[in-house]
Amino acid sequence: MAAVQHVSIREFGWLCSPSLSGEVSQPQLQQIMASVNQSQQQPKITLDGEQMEFSPGETVYEVATRAGKTVPTLCYDPRLEAFGSCRLCVVEVAGQRTPVASCTTQAEDGMEVTTASAKVEGLRRTLLELVASENREVAVDALRGVASQELGTLVEQYDAGCGRFAGAQSGASRPDDPNPFILRDYDLCISCYRCVRVCAEQEGDYAISIANRGFATQITVEFGGHLQDSACTFCGQCVQTCPTGALADKKALRFAGDGTLNGGS
Amino acid sequence: MNATMSDTKTTRTICGYCGVGCSLDLMTRDNRIIAVHPAFDGPANQGALCVKGQFAYDYVHHPDRLTHPLVRDGEGRLQKASWDEALQRAAQGFMDVEQRHGRHAVYGVASGRTPSEANYMMQKFIRVGFGTNYIDNCSRA
Structure with missing residues (x-):
């Protein structure tokens, strides 16, 4: 697809300048009008062979979702700034050497995108195997939170067993936290940072942060303490955006019959 | 999707606390609330709740109620x-x-949780019924 030729204000002024030509000639006018029409056309990307219009600023993921494509994600929450850490939303873009994360890639006019080639589906499966290998369990009680089934559903869908990369694990649960509402079961954490981001971007609390990196990564609060001694207001946003149930509705699990969970001190 | 949720009923409702009107789903088993899920399609809250809407529902089944x-x-x-x-x-x-x-010994406190119509009635009741302007809302009382 040909690149759009934009007419800049300066060019437009030159083309229209009476001092050069007295008046705008017919061919000049046609040229101007053609450029204006072209620049006003909605830009398009080719998505799995189909043309999709988009608004400048939209990401490839947003366009694909709008087109009804199912692109898997784990670190994505539509309310938050795209983060691009889970890489599950990778897509192939013609001319790009490697697949790109569609959630952080802005759509560009003429882009040719393939959302579910055998190559990216294979990558997604490997990524899910890596993620699942770190977790004590993948299938968790749906009462843990609204988004708690996301990882389990994808692992099942991609038949991504957790044995291939079994070994080191990141994140350690905090059963010592006595608060009655939020279970901090970081054994299930996949470091997607959704809790950290929702706490900052949506709630404005900045109570949760990340300590260390790599396998030593741990979601924590200031000084590694308990939630009730932090800036946490127990709004539960982190619980409801967690895609693995690592942060869970402790009260619901207790009400549903888990006698091991305390009711607070 | 999850075996443990098959016996759980979901009921869409509005939070019973403040006047914002957050939408939420009450999760119930055997007619008892066991969890609250915020409604991501709720126009007022878009998936957000505060600690009261999210966790403070014990009063519903409390024996002291x-x-x-x-x-x-x-x-x-x-x-x-x-x-x-x-x-x-x-x-x-x-x-x-x-x-x-005397009439100014009566003071009305209207609720931030009630609709405009109810609050209109409340101030009318205090102003016309008792003849005083001592009417305010709960956030200032």
Whole structure:
């Protein structure tokens, strides 16, 4: 697809300048009008062979979702700034050497995108195997939170067993936290940072942060303490955006019959 | 999707606390609330809740919860009463205060949880019924 030729204000002024030509000639006018029409056309990307219009600023993921494509994600929450850490939303873009994360890639006019080639589906499966290998369990009680089934559903869908990369694990649960509402079961954490981001971007609390990196990564609060001694207001946003149930509705699990969970001190 | 959720009923409702009107889903088993899920398609909250809407629902099934009006008997003990009896007692109390101390001895506090129409009625009741402008809302009381 040909690149759009934009007419800049300066060019437009030159083309229209009476001092050069007295008046705008017919061919000049046609040229101007053609450029204006072209620049006003909605830009398009080719998505799995189909043309999709988009608004400048939209990401490839947003366009694909709008087109009804199912692109898997784990670190994505539509309310938050795209983060691009889970890489599950990778897509192939013609001319790009490697697949790109569609959630952080802005759509560009003429882009040719393939959302579910055998190559990216294979990558997604490997990524899910890596993620699942770190977790004590993948299938968790749906009462843990609204988004708690996301990882389990994808692992099942991609038949991504957790044995291939079994070994080191990141994140350690905090059963010592006595608060009655939020279970901090970081054994299930996949470091997607959704809790950290929702706490900052949506709630404005900045109570949760990340300590260390790599396998030593741990979601924590200031000084590694308990939630009730932090800036946490127990709004539960982190619980409801967690895609693995690592942060869970402790009260619901207790009400549903888990006698091991305390009711607070 | 999850075996443990098959016996769980989901009911869409509005949070019973403040006037924002957050949408939420009450998760119930055997007619008892076991969890609250914020509604991501709720126009006022878009998936957000505060600690009260999210976790403070114990009062619904609490044994101390009042389920009928109470009025004090001759010895000052609270006794179960009908609504007519309770409203009559309250009206009499207001009228006694007004007669003894004047119309400005009555002060109305309207609720931030009620609709505009109910609050309109409340201020009308205080202004016209008692003849005082001592009416305010709960966030200033």
